[in-house]
Amino acid sequence: MASEASNKPKSMSIIVTKGTLDWAYPPFILTTTAAAMGLDVTMFFTFYGLTLLKRNLDLKVTTLGNPAMKMPMMGMHMAMPNLLSAMPGAGSMATAMMKNLIKKKGVASIDELRQMAIDADVKMIACQMTMDLFEYKMEDLIEGPVLGGAATYIESAMNCDINLFI
Amino acid sequence: MADQLLDVKGLNCPLPILKSKKALKDLPIGGTLQVVATDPGAVKDFEAFCRTTGNQLVESKVEGKVFSFLIKRTA
Numbered sequence: 473m474a475s476e477a478s479n480k481p482k483s484m485s486i487i488v489t490k491g492t493l494d495w496a497y498p499p500f501i502l503t504t505t506a507a508a509m510g511l512d513v514t515m516f517f518t519f520y521g522l523t524l525l526k527r528n529l530d531l532k533v534t535t536l537g538n539p540a541m542k543m544p545m546m547g548m549h550m551a552m553p554n555l556l557s558a559m560p561g562a563g564s565m566a567t568a569m570m571k572n573l574i575k576k577k578g579v580a581s582i583d584e585l586r587q588m589a590i591d592a593d594v595k596m597i598a599c600q601m602t603m604d605l606f607e608y609k610m611e612d613l614i615e616g617p618v619l620g621g622a623a624t625y626i627e628s629a630m631n632c633d634i635n636l637f638i
Numbered sequence: 639m640a641d642q643l644l645d646v647k648g649l650n651c652p653l654p655i656l657k658s659k660k661a662l663k664d665l666p667i668g669g670t671l672q673v674v675a676t677d678p679g680a681v682k683d684f685e686a687f688c689r690t691t692g693n694q695l696v697e698s699k700v701e702g703k704v705f706s707f708l709i710k711r712t713a
Contacts, residue, residue, distance in 0.1 A: 578650045
């Protein structure tokens with residue numbers, strides 16, 4: 473029994489709750505890296521996190537209500553005042569700038585990281601309740617995720633060495 | 639001279655590790671991989687990656703702004 477336990481690979485689970493371009497990074501960076509380091513990985517996508525499983529990713533970022541988000545402007549890094557962030561087009565502009573930075577700095581795209589996670593056999597659970605709440609259809613999602621609920625996640629988390637909520 | 643060379647210059651975390659893992663998988667046990675990177679975070683990351691996976695970090699060096707790692711596949 474003891475030797476069986478020590479032979480078991482380490483494991484990690486992440487609850488993914490956010491679906492903006494910036495917040496899509498931490499879960500996919502950590503799961504792909506953990507898988508590369510030999511861990512068994514499970515991701516539970518719930519609420520806005522579920523959007524990261526859509527076939528066509530159209531992720532956006534907003535500076536609204538995010539004073540920590542400083543973008544390069546006029547030779548320095550500036551936060552955008554909320555009043556300007558609320559203007560039509562401000563979100564698209566911030567998203568375009570972020571995507572541009574991502575490319576320039578050699579950061580992987582979310583599509584790329586998600587594909588790497590799938591290729592590394594990361595187990596993905598799509599929250600059934602969120603599917604219902606937001607009226608998602610199975611065909612809206614990429615292939616691979618299984619449907620499940622809180623109990624499915626808890627059971628898998630009970631056996632994990634690392635459990636994160638993002 | 640390593641069996642294989644992997645150039646991840648210009649790529650940021652976690653791509654150097656992910657691409658190295660992929661390259662290591664294609665090597666036979668005992669084979670060596672040389673990785674060249676420009677991500678300063680890669681120094682600590684390759685140490686952790688090798689400690690965790692059991693592969694051997696034979697050499698880690700820096701020349702100017704380029705970091706070079708020699709990894710032997712042992713796991």
